[in-house]
Amino acid sequence: MYGKGILKGLGVTWKRFWDTYTEDIAWVLRGKKRYYTEEGVQHRSSKDQKGIFTVQYPEEKLIQPEESRFLPFLVYNKLPDGKREILCTSCGICPKVCPPQCIWIVRSNDPVTGRPIPEPTEFYIDMDLCMNCGYCAEYCPFDAIKMDHDFEVSSYGRNVYDMEKLLKSSEYYKSIRPLNYEREEAARITEAEAKKAKEAARAAAQAAKPANPPAAPTA
Amino acid sequence: MTMPAPASTATVDLAARFPDVVQLDARPDYTGFIVEKDSLLEVAAAIRDEFGFDLLSSVTGVDYAPDKMEVVYHAYRTSGGPGLAFKVQIPRIDPVEVPSLIHLWPGVDLQEREVWDLLGIKFSGHPDLRRILMWEGFEGHPLRKDWKEGFYEEDVKPFKSRWPQGKFAMAEDLNPFGDNLTFPKNFDPEKWIPEGEALLYGALARYTVENEDGISSDRIVINMGPHHPSTHGVFRAVMTLEGETIKGLKPVLGYLHRNHEKIGERNTFLQNMPYTDRLDYFNSMTNNFGYALAVEKLMKIPVAERADYIRVIVSELSRIQNHLVFIGTLLNDLGAMYTPSLYAYEERELVLDVFEAISGSRMMCNYYRFGGVVRDIPDDVMQKIKDLVYERIPPKTDELDRMLSENEVLLARMRGIRMINAEDAVAYSITGPVLRAAGVPYDIRRADPYGIYDRFDFDVAVRYNGDLMDNYLIRIDEIRQSLRILDQAIRQIPQGPINSQKPAYQVRVPAGEAYGRIESPKGELGFYVLSNGKPNPWRYHVRAPSFVNVTALEKISVGTKIADFVVLLAMFDMVMGECDR
Numbered sequence: 001m002y003g004k005g006i007l008k009g010l011g012v013t014w015k016r017f018w019d020t021y022t023e024d025i026a027w028v029l030r031g032k033k034r035y036y037t038e039e040g041v042q043h044r045s046s047k048d049q050k051g052i053f054t055v056q057y058p059e060e061k062l063i064q065p066e067e068s069r070f071l072p073f074l075v076y077n078k079l080p081d082g083k084r085e086i087l088c089t090s091c092g093i094c095p096k097v098c099p100p101q102c103i104w105i106v107r108s109n110d111p112v113t114g115r116p117i118p119e120p121t122e123f124y125i126d127m128d129l130c131m132n133c134g135y136c137a138e139y140c141p142f143d144a145i146k147m148d149h150d151f152e153v154s155s156y157g158r159n160v161y162d163m164e165k166l167l168k169s170s171e172y173y174k175s176i177r178p179l180n181y182e183r184e185e186a187a188r189i190t191e192a193e194a195k196k197a198k199e200a201a202r203a204a205a206q207a208a209k210p211a212n213p214p215a216a217p218t219a
Numbered sequence: 220m221t222m223p224a225p226a227s228t229a230t231v232d233l234a235a236r237f238p239d240v241v242q243l244d245a246r247p248d249y250t251g252f253i254v255e256k257d258s259l260l261e262v263a264a265a266i267r268d269e270f271g272f273d274l275l276s277s278v279t280g281v282d283y284a285p286d287k288m289e290v291v292y293h294a295y296r297t298s299g300g301p302g303l304a305f306k307v308q309i310p311r312i313d314p315v316e317v318p319s320l321i322h323l324w325p326g327v328d329l330q331e332r333e334v335w336d337l338l339g340i341k342f343s344g345h346p347d348l349r350r351i352l353m354w355e356g357f358e359g360h361p362l363r364k365d366w367k368e369g370f371y372e373e374d375v376k377p378f379k380s381r382w383p384q385g386k387f388a389m390a391e392d393l394n395p396f397g398d399n400l401t402f403p404k405n406f407d408p409e410k411w412i413p414e415g416e417a418l419l420y421g422a423l424a425r426y427t428v429e430n431e432d433g434i435s436s437d438r439i440v441i442n443m444g445p446h447h448p449s450t451h452g453v454f455r456a457v458m459t460l461e462g463e464t465i466k467g468l469k470p471v472l473g474y475l476h477r478n479h480e481k482i483g484e485r486n487t488f489l490q491n492m493p494y495t496d497r498l499d500y501f502n503s504m505t506n507n508f509g510y511a512l513a514v515e516k517l518m519k520i521p522v523a524e525r526a527d528y529i530r531v532i533v534s535e536l537s538r539i540q541n542h543l544v545f546i547g548t549l550l551n552d553l554g555a556m557y558t559p560s561l562y563a564y565e566e567r568e569l570v571l572d573v574f575e576a577i578s579g580s581r582m583m584c585n586y587y588r589f590g591g592v593v594r595d596i597p598d599d600v601m602q603k604i605k606d607l608v609y610e611r612i613p614p615k616t617d618e619l620d621r622m623l624s625e626n627e628v629l630l631a632r633m634r635g636i637r638m639i640n641a642e643d644a645v646a647y648s649i650t651g652p653v654l655r656a657a658g659v660p661y662d663i664r665r666a667d668p669y670g671i672y673d674r675f676d677f678d679v680a681v682r683y684n685g686d687l688m689d690n691y692l693i694r695i696d697e698i699r700q701s702l703r704i705l706d707q708a709i710r711q712i713p714q715g716p717i718n719s720q721k722p723a724y725q726v727r728v729p730a731g732e733a734y735g736r737i738e739s740p741k742g743e744l745g746f747y748v749l750s751n752g753k754p755n756p757w758r759y760h761v762r763a764p765s766f767v768n769v770t771a772l773e774k775i776s777v778g779t780k781i782a783d784f785v786v787l788l789a790m791f792d793m794v795m796g797e798c799d800r
Contacts, residue, residue, distance in 0.1 A: 003627060004625065005627050005629075006626055009621070009623060016562075045572060047569070053568070065572075067575070067578070068575055096377040096725075097377075099493050103381060105381070122387075131494075131583070132583060135724070147579065
């Protein structure tokens, strides 16, 4: 019969149309809210979704997975005396690995010893150049730079972030990436313990053989 | 663990067949043959007719500054197997000329124009050697090593100004626009008349015959694009029409050109990975795959077993969502606005959710690393993939099929409108679903397997009519085959490390050349990477399927109605980010 294919196709759209309402009614009968709740959004972006698929941004937002990345930020620890301990040591790996070269770091030297200070004097990221690749966070050996979840950063001017704008606390980092934070924290603790054990062993060895000269450093 | 395949050279001895004019490329870690310039046509004809390499997949050039240039050809057999690389070396003087292969393989048309445009190598015998990606008044050839871009800082990244004294300044303040740019002599933009337009319309006029039947009638020149909803981006087709019939057509490209390859030469090897995401922005997962393959060949490193499976899983998911979007946008172009495309986008959203959970980004995944992938797939995401593959996508594909494939309006628009036949498709270097819909069962996953594709049981989807309906149906076939591969990959995936290498932000890549190619959802995506042992590639070329497939557009469209042109164009599934690079 001519027109059968069109009717079949219309059947598909018709079913989808009603699915939205049958789902709505089912949610009401279960006493749950389908719209403007996290549960509703989660359900609408799962395999069980039926009928309406859209999420009403900005009232509703998609649930971001932990690995989701947007712009980088610098992590600091809050010290008990209220000061900030910046984890970055200005080692220069992130500006070297950055594909669009949007990271600028100023490293200063100690005026007394002449050695570099392990903390950046200034740190700029041009967020208009940043391509959100995540290399800086991936290759940072000190877990000092991480990728943020916040994607609502539109503005009228250029977005060049300085240190003040880049720094965010480690609590914030923990809140957006709990699993990563735990993993890194565990690694830090084991590393510290290993270091302690090593030092203790060395001290013990030194105490046992005080006469031996220290071994020459191997190249 | 799979080692990268040894550099793909077929077992033909071209040097024995032509002892005087062909010699083996003896440079360490180079493959293929070097052909004398004057005998290129003869040797190429033998390669095609005697040795059976009927598909000339890639043409590109390399600038070995300061004295030498090279044109590199990669030819393959559509019956499968490794390919054959042959090269022509020429002195680096201006202008250098190489015979054009356009009469043997018409598919080299746009690629030779690209080599001329970007490297300044002339092809004698090419009928229409105009600039293709750069604008008509452009001076110089940007891929030559001595050419510098507008906001040039240094030859290679990382730039020294970033650390340790990285006082921020905008590039445009330090280096105002114009400093590095050269213009033709006495260039005045106010008085400039684009000669290229005259050349373009001149090239079109060659296809027209005036005064048929003794009646003098004007033909209409129509510019479709660069801003036209059916061109999927900034693509422009200039055509002459007689009534509604297309009599001549020239594609105009380059509106989205950003010289991806020059950027790639400035980048380090690792820094290129996120840039490949931006080529075909629907399929960053497969783009990464091609580039990773090429560099792994150069580095001669194995890929971790689990990472191999992960790569297959994400590539096939990417193929599924690409084909779904293709069907959606195709129906948009046909006038079925929004409903089919939004239905298709639902499944794509769910696939992108998976990509975001494993890679961090929905579209710009940047997921592959040399030797593996960056992050493992956690168990909950694996469950999500299983749900998609076993419960969600198969019924939804059937639903899409049920909604569209028998629709009488769709059939009337698409059935029986011939796109291209098998012979022409191969000659024009078309790859991907369009080639397979024309009846050539050529799929690189089967013809020249990469990664671990040789372990899976799947059929190469092929259809034989070559009409628009077949081009549509083959996408649905391929979705189903991808689901088959996914099913096997999910069941076989082992536990283990996800990278055979230690994470390193500076990789050591030994000198040599490599051509890594994959079957991307749009066709053969190839990366020709050349290293000289330094941290940055000496040459980085992308053989983009969208770009090469467009070569045949003129052949396909001439003689059809303008209303069908929109559909013909849609069938290539072009993405301009990849086409213009």
